[in-house]
Amino acid sequence: MATAYWKRDGEAAGNAPVDAPTTSFWKAGHAPTLIAAFLYFDLAFMVWVLLGPLAPEISKTLALTPAEKGLMVATPTLAGALLRVVNGLLVDRIGPKRSGAISQIIVIAGLFSAWLAGVNSFAGTLALGVILGFAGASFAIALPLASRWYPPEHQGKAMGLAGMGNSGTVLASLFAPMLAKMFGWNAVLGLACIPLSLVFVAYMVMAKDAPDAPAPRKLIDYFEPLRQADAWWLMGFYAVTFGGFVGLAASLPIYFTDQFGLTPIVAGYCTAGCVFAGSLVRPMGGALADRIGGVKALMVVYLVAALALSGVANATSLPGALGMFVMAMLALGTGNGAVFQLVPQRFQAEIGVMTGLVGMAGGIGGFYLASSLGLAKQMTGSFAPGFLIFAGLALAALASVALVKSRWRATWKTAARI
Template sequence: MDFQGDAVVGVNGHAVTTRAWSVLFASTLAFMMCFIVWMMFGVLGVQLREDLHLNGTEFGLLTSTPVLTGALMRLPLGAWTDRFGGRIVMTTLLLVCAVPVFAVSYATQLWQFLLIGLFLGCVGASFAVGTPYVARFFPPERRGFAMGVFGAGTVGAAINLFVTPSLQAAYGWRFVPKAYAVALVATAVIFWLASAPDPGAGKAKGSWLDSFRVIRDPRVWRLCQYYSITFGGFTALSLWIPQYLKSEYGMTLVAASAFAAGFALPGSVLRALGGALADRFGAHAVTWWGLWIAWMCLFVLSYPATDLVIHTIDGSTTLRIAMPVGGFVAISFILGIVFAFGMASTFKYVADDFPDNMGIVTGVVGLAGGLGGFLLPIFFGALLDVFRVRSTCFMFLYGIVWVSLTLIYLSEVRRMRVIG
């Protein structure tokens, strides 16, 4: 690791350069802006659903289409980061994606939004660029914390829930993508000025084919499983909760988006804490216990509003069981926290187990998480159309987390006990 030429700042006894902090700041800012744009349809889609008369499945497809491209592009962009360096790849990504973002303001039909969404979704791949880029500036014992701070750029999901509905209410929805396109260009300039050349650029060993061979390692697929739950669930619910609150509790879009931030905000800003916990207690412990807490939260959220008719000696009486909005916000807040911890701990695994192939492994794992974020809103919409129960989205996630806990137990927990 090359730290020469920089002033050194002490962090809990570990040496971290001022250049590293500058790179971390610039990368987190860029990732945050990308995430705002990536989640944009989660808010704009509520108005577009009414304007275009979309059903639940079509709405899920609209909001998740950018997530698909962001997932698929993480693999090549991760490999390109290993080859060309994070500074060049991130700057290019920000500038190129400003074009389709601007084009959203001129779309009028569903197919146009879907097509443009495929292109603007590339901003979601910025995570596969920034993660290995940032990690190369920090010593191994501080990478969990550094990647947690960088991952906190997902706070863009919460910022989107505050800023987008406000801009939409003040200037109309077509103004929003124009403003975000300009913001992407400005962010590209700031990033280039504040970042530094990637010390790992061009150091990937072997051919491109050799780089991809690492995905045959079974550990990579276990990490894909973990991240498809934590990041996929976080992304999907960040897109879905605003319209859920609007429909379930009769809120305005602005109010629903603000309450939805109760899930997205802790799920973003606490990734740094999750990374620090993974540094101290290990990635496995944080992932394992985080999923157990998520499973319990989803169990409570899964129960739909129910009216029980009780026959008494004085006649019939009705008992209503429903989740109050305050309870929903509180539980979703906890769910956001444990998803944040799980996202951070997953990439602690990556940094520890694959130091020479962080770009490609980050791309593969990020691809799995992004595919989860793409598919889940579509499944949410389809379940809503079929069963007509809004809480089916949480029922579905509850089942997925339970299966995943079982698989983690079989592949890691029981194995460690046998070895021990």
């Protein structure tokens, strides 16, 4: 059996010191758990953003305004952000495997009930969005489930591969509009329960909690990281990288149909291409951060993302917009991996709650972007102001990384990897 690695107060668990070399990546941890974490995360993300690809059809049926459409697709993101903290606490209290099982049952039962009863109002879409938030909160479970099995030098790759489950957003963009055209958008809610149930069975068979989990602590102790500035910096950085990724994933179907008059199916294909780019590079971002340091990777990420989002705001053609979106998603996906190369190095003993807190910040960033794009469209007739403001946030994040990098390198015990 592979040895589980995770640090307490800068020391490594097990018999190896923090900086000691270990075996190759695939022998260093527990591959079945890593695969189970990916599958769970992948299908959870698929349904988390499900309202985005269905939004053009839902908005026609319910006669939604641009602001209502923006709020509808943003609600699962906000619910997922808040629930990530709850899941982070559960991970440290009852373990990631049981926490994941509970969350999956809630999502499957919620979607099945929505399919049976039907969603017939704007308020109903918001209620469904809250249920889908449990799927988005899978982030705070899947990543610790995988991370606790791997030593520090493989954290970027392990977290990146598990986190590549955000590619589930591609599945939603590809198949949801097509199935909605064939069977109606409400039927898609029921059909989603089929792959979710299959993955639930695989998860229960393959996933295993790492040994030597930290002992349960008092509830107040879980929020101890918030007393440290580094926690807030990491949360802010992820609010931009992951917030940009998931906010765009949820909003692009609306953007493509409203801006260029595409059909929901074609808009789904365009969205899938953009999202696939961001999902594909997440593990590459973790590996890149392992090689050159998370700080250097993030500085490049924020600059490219700012330029790309500014380009989107000024795009006048579909090819131009697609090119800028792909560039933005490549940068943001890389940034997601880079941030989570840093988190376990600084907060390994609190990885469960920190994953929840950082993930919450990312979800809040996504809620802001998705809802602000809808508001911008309704108030100004254009999506451009929403994109430009988020580009400004990327530049602010770049300046912040430059501000803290010297202190991090001087004080972190893993300075060589930041």
